[in-house]
Amino acid sequence: MTPTLLLPILITSNTSIESIEVRAAKDLLHTNNFNHTKANVVSSNKVTTANNTIADWLTKIPSFSLNGQGGLYQSYSVRGLSRWRIKTSINNIPVLTDRRAGNSASFIDPSLIDTASVIAGPSSMLYGSGAIAGVVSIESATFQAPTIKLSVTNSDNARSILVANGGDKTSFAFAHRLADEGLAANKETLYSAYEQSSASFTNKTKINDKYTLQTRWLGSLSKDVQKSSADDFLKKHSIYPEDIHSLTDISLVSDSWVLNIFDHYQNWDSKVTRVGKRENLTSYQSHTIGSSFYKEDKYLSAPIRYGFDWVSRVGVKINDKEKSFSSNSLYEKALIDGSYHNFGSFIQGAFAINEIEFNAGSRVDAIQLNNLKDSRTEQFLSSNISAKYDFNNQHSSLISVGNAFRFPTLTELYFNGVTPRGVTLGNQNLKTESSTSYELTHSIKFNEVEFKGVYFKTRLNNYIERISLDENTRSYINLDKAKISGLELSAAYMFDKNIKSTLSYSTQTGENEVGNTLNDISPTKMSFITEVNLDNFQFITDIYYRGKHSEVGPAESTLASVISANINTRWFINEELEISMGVTNLLNKLYRTTADEDAPFTNERRIKLNVSWHRF
Template structure:
């Protein structure tokens, strides 16, 4: 008896749960303590209990044929708490991915629109410096800009304020002429990115005419423990050095997360030499405090970002360098989500504030001496509120209604031009205020319906009314100029299950976009040259058709999508003086954009994936038949990936067709091909190594038809 009691005292029981990336239980996963040989299987709820020898550190392995093997190390302090292990699947079943594209969570298989979800595990592997890099190589998404850190996402040929970027439902606004890119958000602070490639004005208001990129930041894991994480990276192409750390902890229903990330990079190298003005330095502080119960969630977060010396790469950076000396963002948010109000009702409240500014400098040089310098500073306070109530009636009907408010205030722009002599003495100074006291007020009311009462059908519809007010005091004017718009938008979509594996969907919608304050009132320098404002721009209004087919099998997924958009009063940018890079805005009577996308994932067996996607778009003015700006050339992306226990290896290639019909502010570019390699090794849950080799063949190419592209 004495012998048995000693043996029992040297053993410990570990209890825990094994889940997948969506929080669902992983059934019949092997939990192995290799040193003793003890093992068990998880039950139908993903739970397990395993008795192992009591040691200072206990190493457990989690093995399942559909998931990447994972190993964790537990200390004596952690044994008293429930262990939660999250496994990464080889095969991501599309019906298991939950998205919030239409303002409430549902399976991606039933969403009647084209969408893509990028999880944090994918973001970690890519080691991207910003959001635009993270979105590369997904169906229908390209980027615009000359090059460097400030490229902007482009969805189906629509960018420049036509793609709404949100951070936890807060709008991101940029005073760059190419539009917002949320480059101040470090990918390491992101839980997932949802990309909706369909017009969404009925759900989000103006600026969602081309789709939505929704960035969802990380939350505390609420595992009642304190933990930290350190990450570091180095990039040889531009000597990029990244370093960051994060801390999180929780007790009962309250938790916190704190993260600091910093990146510094010099000019990057291309096969043809150094690319000037492609450097950047950026740091961010992200903090979130959460209170989570079964029927209540409250989140208070702050994202502060500081960017310094962000280069704007151009063809003539040697003689006309342009860069952003400072970019400052301060996004404060509060979210309150209440469940169980009125027998299944849910109430959502949100408010956010973001005072921010951006500085731009452009120089003219002769024989390495600065002869002229132009400086611009744009600053603004952006804020917004959201209130909505949703309720499920019976088993098949879900209703949701609410109101949005988005505002900008105290928007002002200051410009100063200086001239210098050969001894660097200032010979002339010209100060200007292109506009001041800028304001924008968007008020919207929306109502949506989701009905699934007909077998194998899911019907979604919505309607929205918006009122928009734009106001600014142009430089030299005696009084402010005001523009007021009213807009109705609607959406009707349906997804149908033809079988358990085949889903078709279609939708038609009306969307709109009002011209921005900068497009109407800002005249001055930009990252690419000089722009002339046009206060008489009309709002864009569009009619949209979207359809698709999804094939969802256990080891095979394919999606085929097509779309047709007609946009009245499409706002285009024209290059009116190529030598001096001077641009102006104007309305196109009616723009037409159409195209199709394909994507495929095939797993011959667990541990081996073959993947790819392709898109081809066309865009023209229906009046003149001239090509539109920002329509990307056709592109094929494909590759394969192999997992061997904890090691993975991927090779992929991008093939882009030549651009034969450039828009009014573009150039013809040849096609190109590029090959990349990725590898990773998951030593355990606490230590991971990633490697990315880009442009393996060291080819020089132009990816964008921008005349200043590098």
């Protein structure tokens, strides 16, 4: 019997199953009063892939796809949009970096993460600039007792350890992981080695019956993180020699409002070596500081919520050192010395007319950006309105219309230097990118069957496209118009309280005003996930299909279709000890991770063994 035929038989606790939880967006008080915009939430025990990155957690969500090059800092796209068009946050701290690939959150070890979620669609009304595609949110884990986790993986010899402890109020943890270079199914070397140490601390104190104070900190130090790509390693290779992050969030929570302040310090380097020619070491440093206030109330008996967000990036410094191997000369240059300030305020209401539920809201953002002697300002109004109608207990439809925006980043405007892809030139004439999106959702619930279908269409103005000026030089331009549309389908069947299967499908198209395909459009994909709990055992199988991708963007290559599979099994030996094993790329297929022109092959079949102990 072939492995593929075995998969449905290997179909995953002793309670009912929920593979992907759905929560209302930015529902900081958990009231569910504004539930038209939903976040798909994945917890750590539902991951079937290698679980090296946050992107590994979210690939089962129809709107989410891998994007760009590979390695630990794998980037991603949501509904055909990637990089700075996706708002990424950790513990409600916006992650703003200067990586051209976008704001990856993989500088934090996944063992310190509790949940990761995706909001697909325009979200600037709640989250401001950069949420054109949606939002990826990450929440750190807390530990209630002494905990130790160990894992080893073949192929790339990855190994990791987590040591944690905690109680009712305080939790702390330390994690360390490292991996050697990997192998593709054809035994080609994948330069994806890394070493990373991470730590977390949480304290939650109930001041009195009304107020709770919570402090959270996450820190990480990554070393020698290789950027996996299709480049010839003997001619050019890229590495992140050091990457330091520290994130602090302090929140005061009452029954009706939340106030928080946060800080994100980052200091990291990127080194590109062209063998026999030159070496470029680019240093990046910045501080993201800010605060937000969120409150829920009622107006004429209808729920409303409002708040403000302040985000500033200060001390943004990017410096480049170039060493020539032929002349042994050293050249240094300050590329960026700037800052970014954003203040936004929003209000949203929920009301009903006859039997139709409405959510409507608006947000105003003011942005100022500075670099050396140059300064730019921008104001933008974001709005969203949605209407939901329940035909009966089984059928409901939701229509949503919203706009969003993205202010050009310091890097896109001013960076003129060397990156792992080559020379990148900023464009100071870039305009603010904006979008208008339409979405129609229909849901069906009938006995043990759940079905959901989503059609979306996004029209973009001043779409910022990365272009190639020559073989080794890239820059950015505005396209006057662009459009993306797609269809997402999912069907779930609960056989009984312990067995559930989910089938999902997504397809997208995207083109500019003259009909040329945009970069980052995801290939058609389909997945079939089955989860079963049998006494002390849990099994998850994931069969994955990616369709042929022949209509590609200017910085992409075509992809052949592929069928792959992952499995994960957990054995609960007793209340304190658990052993799990996962197999990624079970069929040992050879295929590229994404359509990016520099994307590497995916890893060969990998087996990961985990042992977890916690005092009960």
